[in-house]
Amino acid sequence: DLAISVLIAFLWLVSTFVWAKALADIKVSTGASIVPGIESCKAPGTTCHFLSATRMGILNVSVVFGLLNMILWAGNVWLVYKDTKLHS
Numbered sequence: 001d002l003a004i005s006v007l008i009a010f011l012w013l014v015s016t017f018v019w020a021k022a023l024a025d026i027k028v029s030t031g032a033s034i035v036p037g038i039e040s041c042k043a044p045g046t047t048c049h050f051l052s053a054t055r056m057g058i059l060n061v062s063v064v065f066g067l068l069n070m071i072l073w074a075g076n077v078w079l080v081y082k083d084t085k086l087h088s
Contacts, residue, residue, distance in 0.1 A: 005080045009073035016066035023059050030054070 032050035035041055041048035081087055 002080050002084055005077045009077050012070045012073050020063045
């Protein structure tokens, strides 16, 4: 049914963008910018250094695959639309 396909494609698009935003927030929350906000690093005579964070390349790939999957759903919606009476 066309309505279901459109709904699924739309929800997939929204969820992909939500995941991309969450991933960006995770990167900010685990980056070097958090060091000045740590209370124990503010103590006199204390020096804190940011060494590294976990690699997040596979998470970036998950966002790309989410967008590619949404493109596949959009193609599915187009094919379903062409098979309906709305197209003629």
